[in-house]
Amino acid sequence: MRVTLTIALSGLLATSPAYATTLDINVEVPKLNVAEYHRPYVAIWLEGADQKVAANLSVWYQQTGNSEGHGTKWLPDLRQWWRKSGRTLEVPVDGVTGPTRPVGTHALSFNDRQPALKDLAPGNYTLVVEAAREVGGRELVKVPFSWPAKSAQNGSAQGSTELGKVTLAIKP
Amino acid sequence: MKRTLVLAAALAAALPFSALAHKAWLLPSQTVIAGTNPWITVDGAVSNDLFYFNHVPLRLESVVVTAPDGSSVQPQNSATGKFRSVFDIELKQAGTYRIASVNDGLFATYELNGERKRWRGNAASFGELPKEAKNVQVSESVGRVETFVTNGAPNATALKPTNKGIELIAVGHPNDLFAGEEATFRVLVDGKPTAGLEFEIVRGATRYRNAQEEIKVTSDAKGEIKVSWPEAGMYWLETGTEDNKTSVKQAEKRRLSYVATLEVLPQ
Numbered sequence: 001m002r003v004t005l006t007i008a009l010s011g012l013l014a015t016s017p018a019y020a021t022t023l024d025i026n027v028e029v030p031k032l033n034v035a036e037y038h039r040p041y042v043a044i045w046l047e048g049a050d051q052k053v054a055a056n057l058s059v060w061y062q063q064t065g066n067s068e069g070h071g072t073k074w075l076p077d078l079r080q081w082w083r084k085s086g087r088t089l090e091v092p093v094d095g096v097t098g099p100t101r102p103v104g105t106h107a108l109s110f111n112d113r114q115p116a117l118k119d120l121a122p123g124n125y126t127l128v129v130e131a132a133r134e135v136g137g138r139e140l141v142k143v144p145f146s147w148p149a150k151s152a153q154n155g156s157a158q159g160s161t162e163l164g165k166v167t168l169a170i171k172p
Numbered sequence: 173m174k175r176t177l178v179l180a181a182a183l184a185a186a187l188p189f190s191a192l193a194h195k196a197w198l199l200p201s202q203t204v205i206a207g208t209n210p211w212i213t214v215d216g217a218v219s220n221d222l223f224y225f226n227h228v229p230l231r232l233e234s235v236v237v238t239a240p241d242g243s244s245v246q247p248q249n250s251a252t253g254k255f256r257s258v259f260d261i262e263l264k265q266a267g268t269y270r271i272a273s274v275n276d277g278l279f280a281t282y283e284l285n286g287e288r289k290r291w292r293g294n295a296a297s298f299g300e301l302p303k304e305a306k307n308v309q310v311s312e313s314v315g316r317v318e319t320f321v322t323n324g325a326p327n328a329t330a331l332k333p334t335n336k337g338i339e340l341i342a343v344g345h346p347n348d349l350f351a352g353e354e355a356t357f358r359v360l361v362d363g364k365p366t367a368g369l370e371f372e373i374v375r376g377a378t379r380y381r382n383a384q385e386e387i388k389v390t391s392d393a394k395g396e397i398k399v400s401w402p403e404a405g406m407y408w409l410e411t412g413t414e415d416n417k418t419s420v421k422q423a424e425k426r427r428l429s430y431v432a433t434l435e436v437l438p439q
Contacts, residue, residue, distance in 0.1 A: 069210075070207060087204075
C-alpha cells in the first residue's frame, strides 16, 4: 500500500512540472571518527550578489528539547545563516525547517513553481550550505549559479570537515 | 604600606577610568543568543590582562541594564568576590540589551581641623562637604563601561544615546561584527559627534600572546571611527577625554571615559 502510494506520488511529481526548472541539490553529511557524535545543524540557502538571503531552502535542527533547552537554542551556531536570516525568522517554517539528518548524501529537489524559487529575480546567485555540530566544528561551502537557467548548469563544492560533497544541478 | 594598598584598591575600584588605571570591563557569557527567556551571565572586573580576573572586581552599584523596549531590568544573582563581580540577566524580550556600568561622580579632598579628608559623591550631595573645609580640590568623572547582548533579531531602542558623557554608537550593530569586515562607529560626547578621540582596541586572551596587538584609531572630522577586525574574539575598546563642562563650579575639569566589550565572530 505504502509502496503504491509512493509510486503514485512520485509519478505525480514527475509529470506535473513538465516545464518547470528544477534545482537538484545533494548534500553529504560525512561520517566522522569522533568520540562524541551529534548530527550537524545544517542550513541551505540561496544568496544574491548582494550577499543577502534570497531564499531559505532547508534548515535541519533538533526539533525537541531536553534539560539543556530546546533545539532552537543552538541555531545561532549556524553563524552566517543566523545573521543573515535565522534571527529574523519565526521557526519552524513550513517546507523549510526539519529534523537533523544522519550521515549520508541527502538529495533535495526544488522547482521554480515552489514559493522559494517562484519569485527569484534574474541574476547571479550562490547556493550556500552551512553546517555546525555540537562539540564539533562549523563549515560553510558555496556553489555559484545564475538564474534563470538558460541551459543546464552543474556545480559542486567539497567540504573538508563538517560537510562532504555538495552538488547542484539545474535543469531548465 | 597596607593602608596604601587598600587605598589604591579602593581608588582603582572607584575610578577605573584614569589613564594610568587598569582596564575595566564587563564580559557577557555570550552576545548572540536565541530561545524563549534565555539567561546570560556577566562578569565585571578591573585588570591589566584581558579578560582575566586578577586585580579587583567592578562595583555593581552602578550597573544599568536596558532591555530591547528601553525599560530597565534588574540584574539577578549579583555577587562580588575578591577579583570579580558577577550577575545574571534573564532575556525575557527579543532584541538588544545594553549592559552598562555608569559612573558619574565627584571626588574631593579637603582639610578639616588640620586633617586631610576625602569625599566621594555627586553634584546633588556636594552640599555635604563641611563649610569650614579648606584646600578643597574637586574632580569630576563621567565613565561608562558597557557591552551588548542580542536575543534573536537585533534592534536599536536600548542603543539610543543617553547624551551624557562619551558614547559609541555603531553605524551597523554592535552584535553584528565579523572578522575581516569593517565596522563604523560614531563617537558622541554629550550627544555630539566628536573628532579627535583616541581609541585603544585590544583583543582578549592577552595571556597567550607576547604583544598587546592593540589597534589605535582616532575619530575623524565626522566623529567616526572605522575598525577592521583582524580576527574573531572578544575585544576591549577604550577611549577618554577631558573638558571643563563640570556640574559644580568647584571642579575644574571633567574626566570622561568609555569602555566597551565587543564580540567579533568568525566568518
